[in-house]
Structures are given as C-alpha cells and as structure tokens.
Amino acid sequence: MTLPPPHTMQAIAISEPGGPEVLKPVEVTVPVPNHGEILIRVAYAGVNRPDALQRAGLYAPPPTASPLPGLEAAGWVAAVGPGVTKWQPGDRVTALLPGGGYAEYAITPEDHALPVPEGIALRDAACLPETCFTVWSNVMIRGGLRAGERFLVHGGASGIGTTAIQMARAIGARVFATAGSPEKCAACEALGAEKAVNYHDEDFVKVMKAEGGAHVILDMVGGDYIQRNVKALADEGRLVQIAFLQGSKAELNFAEVMMRRLTLTGSTLRPQSDLAKARYARHLAKHVWPMVERGTLRPVIDSEFPLIEAAAAHARMESNAHIGKIVLKLA
Numbered sequence: 139m140t141l142p143p144p145h146t147m148q149a150i151a152i153s154e155p156g157g158p159e160v161l162k163p164v165e166v167t168v169p170v171p172n173h174g175e176i177l178i179r180v181a182y183a184g185v186n187r188p189d190a191l192q193r194a195g196l197y198a199p200p201p202t203a204s205p206l207p208g209l210e211a212a213g214w215v216a217a218v219g220p221g222v223t224k225w226q227p228g229d230r231v232t233a234l235l236p237g238g239g240y241a242e243y244a245i246t247p248e249d250h251a252l253p254v255p256e257g258i259a260l261r262d263a264a265c266l267p268e269t270c271f272t273v274w275s276n277v278m279i280r281g282g283l284r285a286g287e288r289f290l291v292h293g294g295a296s297g298i299g300t301t302a303i304q305m306a307r308a309i310g311a312r313v314f315a316t317a318g319s320p321e322k323c324a325a326c327e328a329l330g331a332e333k334a335v336n337y338h339d340e341d342f343v344k345v346m347k348a349e350g351g352a353h354v355i356l357d358m359v360g361g362d363y364i365q366r367n368v369k370a371l372a373d374e375g376r377l378v379q380i381a382f383l384q385g386s387k388a389e390l391n392f393a394e395v396m397m398r399r400l401t402l403t404g405s406t407l408r409p410q411s412d413l414a415k416a417r418y419a420r421h422l423a424k425h426v427w428p429m430v431e432r433g434t435l436r437p438v439i440d441s442e443f444p445l446i447e448a449a450a451a452h453a454r455m456e457s458n459a460h461i462g463k464i465v466l467k468l469a
C-alpha cells in the first residue's frame with residue numbers, strides 16, 4: 139500500500155548564487171500535483187551541469203518551476219493530480235523535471251515520466267532522462283544523424299557525452315569523441331567511440347578531416363571550437379550547439395556555411411514547452427528505452443552522494459574529474 143505523502147520534506151536549496159557551499163539543507167512543504175501532474179517520491183536524483191549553472195546564478199529556472207535544483211529523478215508515484223491517466227500511486231517511474239529534484243518529493247507533468255526500463259535499477263534510471271532527452275532531441279531530431287554517418291561529440295566523457303556515444307553507436311553511426319585526459323579517452327572508446335581525441339595532444343579538426351569530416355557534431359564547448367567545428371564538418375554537415383563552456387561568441391566566415399551547405403543549430407531543453415518534452419518522451423519510449431533494455435545504452439555512473447552532500451557532488455562535477463553521471467541518493 140502506498141502511504142499518503144507527508145506535509146513537509148527534506149530538500150536542498152540554493153541559499154544564494156555562488157559555489158557548491160550555497161547548497162543548503164531545508165525543510166519545505168511537499169508540493170501538491172496540479173491537473174495532469176504526478177508527485178514522485180524521489181529515490182535518486184541525477185546531478186547535471188545545468189544545476190551547477192543554476193546554483194551559480196547563471197541559469198534561472200522557468201517562472202513556473204520549483205526554485206529547488208534538480209532536473210531528473212527516479213522513484214515511485216506518490217500521488218496523482220486530477221486528469222492523470224497514465225500512472226497510479228506506487229508505479230516506478232523516471233522523469234524529466236521542471237526543477238525540484240533535490241528533494242524527497244518532486245512534481246512533473248505525467249507525460250514527462252517514463253517507466254523504469256526493464257532490468258534497470260532506480261539509481262541508473264534516475265540518470266537517464268536529462269541526457270537522453272537532450273541527446274535524442276539534438277543529435278537525432280535537430281542533427282538528423284543517420285546510420286553510417288560520422289558523429290563527433292565533444293566532452294565525450296561527460297554525462298551527455300557518454301550517452302551520446304552509446305546512442306549514436308546504437309543507431310549505427312560511426313562515433314568520434316574529444317576529452318581532456320587519457321582516462322577519459324579510454325572510457326569513450328570503451329563505450330563505442332572509434333577514436334577519442336585527447337584535445338591537449340591532438341587536433342580534432344585534422345582527425346575528422348582525415349576521415350572525410352563529421353556529418354553531425356554535438357558541441358558544448360563553443361569559443362574557438364565554433365570555427366574549428368565548421369572546418370571539421372563534412373559537406374552538408376550539421377553542428378548542434380547545446381552549451382558554451384568557453385563562450386558563445388565567435389568570428390565566422392559564413393561563406394563556408396553556404397559553399398558547403400552546412401547547418402548550424404542548437405537548443406536548450408528546459409525552456410521548451412511541455413508538449414515538446416512530451417513528444418521527446420514518446421520518442422524515448424519508442425526508440426531509446428529498447429536500447430536501454432537490450433543493454434546497448436547504459437548510464438555510466440561516476441559516483442553517488444547522499445542528498446545532504448549535494449555540495450560535494452557539485453564540487454566533484456566542477457572538478458571535471460568525473461566520467462559519466464553523478465547521482466544523489468534520497469530513499
């Protein structure tokens with residue numbers, strides 16, 4: 139039997155913009171699901187780089203979202219709002235959240251939750267939504283990556299990168315990655331990258347040009363990578379930008395875009411409409427969850443921290459020493 143949710147819960151809040159130390163434990167009211175929403179009792183919550191940006195005051199949550207950090211979680215449905223048809227209390231779900239994952243209970247639209255894939259632990263399931271929604275929508279939908287094409291992902295050992303390598307391999311693409319250490323490069327190759335370039339030692343533009351260019355590049359770095367990505371693309375190639383860790387401004391000769399019929403695009407997930415996210419969730423259920431259940435796509439877990447140590451989890455992420463995902467344990 140599922141017990142009714144309590145009135146208050148433990149959570150981690152951002153006390154003020156700043157470093158990991160501004161993440162503080164708080165006791166807050168358990169949210170009540172509105173029409174079409176579910177309340178999840180959180181077992182595990184994934185930690186993502188956008189959480190660190192939000193904590194630093196560089197990425198404001200949408201006005202209707204919880205101000206608590208946390209974009210994904212897995213656990214059990216604790217209560218359903220009016221009009222919910224897909225879920226009932228007790229169901230095991232993993233979900234993309236508008237915010238609020240660093241808490242014992244979190245709310246999300248019912249269409250942004252997916253069943254925990256067959257054979258997957260709740261901890262691993264909590265690390266799927268943010269990266270799978272982001273990689274699918276950017277690499278497959280925007281980038282239009284197809285089997286046999288060459289795909290390059292920067293930050294190959296990141297949460298996003300480890301997901302992108304496996305997903306692109308699973309659809310039959312040839313995968314290349316960049317990363318900042320030999321250990322990270324080895325991890326990318328173990329996950330299915332044909333070659334991982336250590337950007338301290340080798341120029342990814344040369345490597346990709348020798349292969350004939352990349353058909354799709356997923357980039358989170360920006361800065362001087364923008365020009366270099368354009369050079370590394372094959373004719374008709376697509377550059378998909380999902381972040382700018384080294385800046386969003388670049389000087390670019392657009393003649394190359396025109397002469398080689400390139401596409402420059404990008405997106406961020408969080409501000410997109412509920413309908414768009416529900417559409418991605420349907421794609422994931424159809425195309426990606428079978429990959430997870432077959433074992434061709436598995437979240438790579440770097441480390442686990444109890445909720446109370448969320449600051450240590452952020453410090454680990456910002457050390458850039460991690461490979462794959464960092465996860466918070468709640469239940």
Ligand SMILES: NC(=O)c1ccc[n+]([C@@H]2O[C@H](COP(=O)([O-])OP(=O)(O)OC[C@H]3O[C@@H](n4cnc5c(N)ncnc54)[C@H](OP(=O)(O)O)[C@@H]3O)[C@@H](O)[C@H]2O)c1
Nearest residue numbers: 186187272293296297298317318358380381383405406407
């Ligand atoms: N657009 C969207 O909707 C969306 C959604 C989710 C995440 N993102 C973005 O995607 C990126 C990856 O997210 P994640 O959660 O997977 O993060 P993550 O695991 O922390 O990975 C970030 C990686 O970027 C590299 N890096 C860090 N700082 C850098 C810098 N200043 N210059 C160049 N490279 C740097 C590091 O790899 P090396 O050590 O190999 O350099 C690190 O592993 C983040 O920038 C995040 O904001 C975007």
